Amino acid sequence: MAPLLTFPKGGVHPPEAKELTAALAIETMPVPDEVELILGQHIGAPCTPTVAVKEEVREGQVIGTVTKGLGVPLHAPVSGTVTAIGMSAHPLRVSAPSITIRTNREAAPVRYAATDWQKFSREELLKKVQEAGIIGIGGAGFPSHVKLSPPPNNPVDTLILNGAECEPYITADHRQMLEKSAEIVEGARIILKILGITSCHIGIENNKPDAIAAMSQAAAAASTPSARIAVRPLRVKYPQGSEKQLIQSITGRKVPGFALPSAVGVVVHNVSTARAIREAVVLGKPLYEKVMTLSGKGIARPANLLVKVGTRVSDIVEYLGGVTPQLAKIVMGGPMMGFAVSTLDIPVTKTTSSVLFLAEDEIDASPHSQCIRCGWCLDACPMGLEPKEIAIHVEAGRAEETGRFGVFECFECGCCAFVCPAKRPLVQFVRLAKMKAKR
Amino acid sequence: MWTVVACLVPSLLFSVFLFGLRTLIITAVSVASCMAVEALTQKALGRKVTVSDGSAAVTGMLLAFVIPPGVHYLLPVLGAVMAIYIGKHLLGGIGYNIFNPALLARAFLVATFPVAMTSAWLPPLDHLAIFSYLGTTVDAVSTATPLAVLKNQGMAAFTEQFGALSNVYTNFFLGWRPGSIGETSGLLIVLGGLYLLYRGYITWHIPVSVLGSIALLTWLFGGEGLFHGDPLLAVLSGGALLGAFFMANDYVTCPTNRTSQLIYGCGIGALTVLIRLKGGYPEGICYAILLMNPVSPVLDNWFKPVRFAPPQGGAQ
Ligand code: SF4
Ligand code: SF4
Numbered sequence: 001m002a003p004l005l006t007f008p009k010g011g012v013h014p015p016e017a018k019e020l021t022a023a024l025a026i027e028t029m030p031v032p033d034e035v036e037l038i039l040g041q042h043i044g045a046p047c048t049p050t051v052a053v054k055e056e057v058r059e060g061q062v063i064g065t066v067t068k069g070l071g072v073p074l075h076a077p078v079s080g081t082v083t084a085i086g087m088s089a090h091p092l093r094v095s096a097p098s099i100t101i102r103t104n105r106e107a108a109p110v111r112y113a114a115t116d117w118q119k120f121s122r123e124e125l126l127k128k129v130q131e132a133g134i135i136g137i138g139g140a141g142f143p144s145h146v147k148l149s150p151p152p153n154n155p156v157d158t159l160i161l162n163g164a165e166c167e168p169y170i171t172a173d174h175r176q177m178l179e180k181s182a183e184i185v186e187g188a189r190i191i192l193k194i195l196g197i198t199s200c201h202i203g204i205e206n207n208k209p210d211a212i213a214a215m216s217q218a219a220a221a222a223s224t225p226s227a228r229i230a231v232r233p234l235r236v237k238y239p240q241g242s243e244k245q246l247i248q249s250i251t252g253r254k255v256p257g258f259a260l261p262s263a264v265g266v267v268v269h270n271v272s273t274a275r276a277i278r279e280a281v282v283l284g285k286p287l288y289e290k291v292m293t294l295s296g297k298g299i300a301r302p303a304n305l306l307v308k309v310g311t312r313v314s315d316i317v318e319y320l321g322g323v324t325p326q327l328a329k330i331v332m333g334g335p336m337m338g339f340a341v342s343t344l345d346i347p348v349t350k351t352t353s354s355v356l357f358l359a360e361d362e363i364d365a366s367p368h369s370q371c372i373r374c375g376w377c378l379d380a381c382p383m384g385l386e387p388k389e390i391a392i393h394v395e396a397g398r399a400e401e402t403g404r405f406g407v408f409e410c411f412e413c414g415c416c417a418f419v420c421p422a423k424r425p426l427v428q429f430v431r432l433a434k435m436k437a438k439r
Numbered sequence: 440m441w442t443v444v445a446c447l448v449p450s451l452l453f454s455v456f457l458f459g460l461r462t463l464i465i466t467a468v469s470v471a472s473c474m475a476v477e478a479l480t481q482k483a484l485g486r487k488v489t490v491s492d493g494s495a496a497v498t499g500m501l502l503a504f505v506i507p508p509g510v511h512y513l514l515p516v517l518g519a520v521m522a523i524y525i526g527k528h529l530l531g532g533i534g535y536n537i538f539n540p541a542l543l544a545r546a547f548l549v550a551t552f553p554v555a556m557t558s559a560w561l562p563p564l565d566h567l568a569i570f571s572y573l574g575t576t577v578d579a580v581s582t583a584t585p586l587a588v589l590k591n592q593g594m595a596a597f598t599e600q601f602g603a604l605s606n607v608y609t610n611f612f613l614g615w616r617p618g619s620i621g622e623t624s625g626l627l628i629v630l631g632g633l634y635l636l637y638r639g640y641i642t643w644h645i646p647v648s649v650l651g652s653i654a655l656l657t658w659l660f661g662g663e664g665l666f667h668g669d670p671l672l673a674v675l676s677g678g679a680l681l682g683a684f685f686m687a688n689d690y691v692t693c694p695t696n697r698t699s700q701l702i703y704g705c706g707i708g709a710l711t712v713l714i715r716l717k718g719g720y721p722e723g724i725c726y727a728i729l730l731m732n733p734v735s736p737v738l739d740n741w742f743k744p745v746r747f748a749p750p751q752g753g754a755q
């Protein structure tokens with residue numbers, strides 16, 4: 001077997017904790033009574049509502065559009081009645097404008113029929129991706145059609161599908177790669193056609209041998225000379241799934257700071273985004289459902305769930321039998337990069353890949369102390385930064401000076417805080433530094 | 440930090456075996472007074488008392504380890520005040536002190552009690568007579584450390600006193616010789632250090648660069664003419680191992696970047712050899728480390744980690 005690929009500098013090995021959900025098949029959650037759709041699901045300007053209160057909407061209908069910038073439209077995940085256009089709690093922005101829809105259970109179910117995507121031109125494909133509201137599901141929510149139209153001065157030769165899923169606990173991509181391998185690979189072929197290139201690598205961490213096997217089989221079955229798709233097993237090391245580290249692991253190329261992967265001829269999409277692109281193109285189905293992992297010792301029944309975008313976390317918790325007495329902390333996203341939340345009244349967005357319900361023994365709440373200058377954070381940082389220096393400068397009230405330490409290259413992976421023996425909240429210090437420092 | 444204490448305990452037990460219970464008392468006094476001074480200082484300065492983190496205990500252990508076994512029982516108390524109050528809290532504060540507190544205290548003691556600190560060596564005991572030397576003053580049995588003999592009286596006197604070289608290597612490595620309380624058994628120090636390495640508390644960079652440079656430079660310049668020095672003896676004596684594994688590595692006073700650490704280690708090695716060969720003190724590593732301590736931040740400023748791929752064309 002070929003040696004496992006990885007990136008050379010930094011990285012850590014947090015406990016994987018994936019066994020809670022890795023063996024659980026994706027389960028479809030019943031449609032909730034009400035959904036709340038945040039209008040700003042992605043990077044860039046939020047959508048403007050195209051529906052009014054009391055208006056009837058149908059599943060898949062456009063309910064918000066963007067007039068300027070990078071945006072994509074927003075679709076109704078259920079058939080029902082718009083009950084409010086107001087504000088919702090938001091995991092990061094405290095509150096955000098949203099549309100609330102009450103489900104009409106009597107409405108006729110919406111069905112999608114498969115068509116042959118080969119007949120579409122690149123432009124038609126691209127348009128379908130945009131119209132389906134597809135954004136990067138795994139990460140920050142960058143509109144996919146923008147990634148798929150790289151600037152002409154940066155010719156792209158390689159597509160990478162990200163199936164690393166290096167965050168502990170999360171198994172949503174793992175299950176999709178296992179259960180929907182052929183669909184993901186078809187998504188890859190569509191993306192290759194849009195980009196006009198022939199080479200695709202699918203990076204998967206080696207702790208998912210079943211997914212590697214399933215995807216390899218699907219890739220071998222679908223590969224043609226004009227679409228060479230191959231699975232690349234990766235070493236288990238966090239943050240293996242970070243875009244820059246993944247690109248370096250597979251191609252050896254380094255994306256410079258502030259640049260996009262297309263600067264080194266690469267486009268990266270998450271495996272679940274590839275699947276969504278396939279659904280958009282083959283079925284004409286917009287992105288309004290997603291697979292997510294609900295895990296941790298704080299939830300009665302951990303699961304991989306297919307939910308409607310806009311489902312409230314509180315409804316999911318109820319469906320899964322409630323929380324357990326051990327629950328100590330709720331995290332949206334993975335334990336390394338996610339955000340703690342204080343309310344369950346938060347709706348799922350297109351980019352929510354997991355909600356973790358962690359017990360006391362799954363988190364580290366010990367108080368932090370002074371830096372003892374052990375240098376472990378320097379070893380751990382995959383970007384070669386000096387987290388300790390950034391933190392010390394912020395503590396000393398000199399956050400403005402941290403630009404020279406490259407704070408803006410930090411992507412808040414949390415490796416530094418993970419290894420710090422003094423338990424210093426280094427990522428929070430970096431976030432503060434980013435607010436104050438100038439680029 | 441308590442792990443570091445645990446790694447030093449075997450060497451301490453061995454010193455009891457070698458020089459009697461006296462060393463245990465001195466070490467206990469040193470550890471207790473370091474912890475007491477730390478607590479009092481933190482109380483007095485209105486800071487949080489952090490004695491339980493074990494760092495004062497480590498300083499106390501290391502301080503006892505670098506003083507001769509024959510000194511007065513109260514000498515470590517003075518050392519503790521110097522190490523913790525002045526060296527740690529006044530010269531920088533926790534995490535920011537410039538000098539290694541234990542070594543600073545030793546340097547201070549050598550300057551104020553030159554006789555005791557440079558002559559109160561005890562010859563190893565025979566037959567496990569660990570209750571010997573318990574009186575408060577024991578200068579009657581003082582002897583000289585091997586490096587001092589070698590430096591002042593030459594190779595002939597050295598072999599006469601410590602036996603043929605091959606025996607010396609084994610004896611020194613096992614610890615059968617006069618010396619400071621904790622420096623005698625190279626074997627136990629190396630084992631303790633290897634355990635710290637294995638557990639990831641320290642990295643190899645500093646010990647290897649310190650010992651490597653001492654060996655290389657002694658081999659080059661330590662004998663009559665080039666390439667006639669004795670690298671093995673140099674590494675096994677004069678606290679080199681203790682210094683390399685437990686003193687130079689002190690997180691607070693050493694550089695944090697691995698490249699800086701290599702240079703820092705070589706600097707310590709070079710200064711040690713220089714002091715040993717040309718200076719007044721045969722046991723040079725203490726001063727070498729103290730001299731390199733303030734250089735750490737400078738080195739860290741020069742050598743930055745290799746950034747992944749900084750923005751092209753400078754900051755945007
Ligand atoms: S400084 Fe940023 S990039 Fe580096 S380890 Fe910390 S969070 Fe990750
Ligand atoms: S890991 Fe923590 S204690 Fe160690 S140097 Fe970094 S910030 Fe300081």
